[in-house]
Amino acid sequence: MGDTKWRWILQDFDRAFESPRHPTLTGALAELGPLNKPHLAWSTELFRLLMGDRRFRAAFIRRYTDLLNFHFTPERVIGIVDQYAQQIESEVPTHIARWQSHDSLDAWRHSVESLRDFARNRPALALNELRDVLSLPAPVTVTVPAVPKEAGHLEINGFTLSGDHDSARPLQSFPGTSLRLVAKAAPCHRFAGWKGLQATKPVHDLVVGRTPMVVEPVFERECH
CATH class of the missing domain: 2.60.40 (Immunoglobulin-like)
Incomplete structure (x- = not known):
């Protein structure tokens, strides 16, 4: 039969670093669907049902905080941003000339800095949202x-x-x-x-x- 384990599919990352204050977890648990779009209510139903199970809820909280503590620390994420920025910077002027993606190399560097700002601010905001949404005590x-x-x-x-x-x-x-x-x-x-x-x-x-x-x-x- 092969591997029949259930896995979530990540569909779209285009706006992943857009706003550190985006209420991602709130949307994932919204009965009316993410961003209050009723036609997408089906997309949150399974997660909402799983969160009603005590063991799943505890495992989710632990995993969520583990990832914030280890994978998504500002130091680690900024290090990855810096690594890729250094690798592609020499190609950026050619990219800009062809696609007009930015006004200048400095504008591109400003965009990269916005990724660093997201990495600095997101963990604390995500932890606060987890606490508020699930009515948890102070971390x-x-x-x-x-x-x-x-x-x-x-x-x-x-x-x-x-x-x-x-x-x-x-x-x-x-x-x-x-x-x-x-x-x-x-x-x-x-x-x-x-x-x-x-x-x-x-x-x-x-x-x-x-x-x-x-x-x-x-x-x-x-x-x-």
Whole structure:
């Protein structure tokens, strides 16, 4: 029969970076359809029904915040924008001359900067919309201090936090959200425990409370 897993299809990204304040989640859950277009009400029905299931709702909230905390951070998105901008900038004058897409190279650079502005502003606005739409409590900051790269790394819900970040990393989670913490020691090191947590094993399922938290694995050197 092959792979019969259900998958969503992403249809259109033309206006994806247009406005960081666009109420995407509100539209996806609107009974009258996105942007109050009744003829599209069918397109939100399945998602609305799924969100009525307690387990799906919890998994959605966790996944949504995970993506904001790891994939869609301003630093990561701006880094990707910069990478592609540098690759194509030499071709932009030819493109402008042929298609009149911008008035000048500086105008194109201004458009690229608008993508960076979107990346800076969108995460906080998206998190606020999630909170408002689902009537969630205020998010809690879970701080992850930098782990020395040579000692090991930490995985949170499958996302890796290595020593590449040289300062504490603040993550946003909602009370009641579960975080699977996996501490992985590097060669010649061993996991020695957690700072601030009543846990002794390298794999720990943490339920976020209502006060700020610090999650820090401790690694000790074994060989000399």
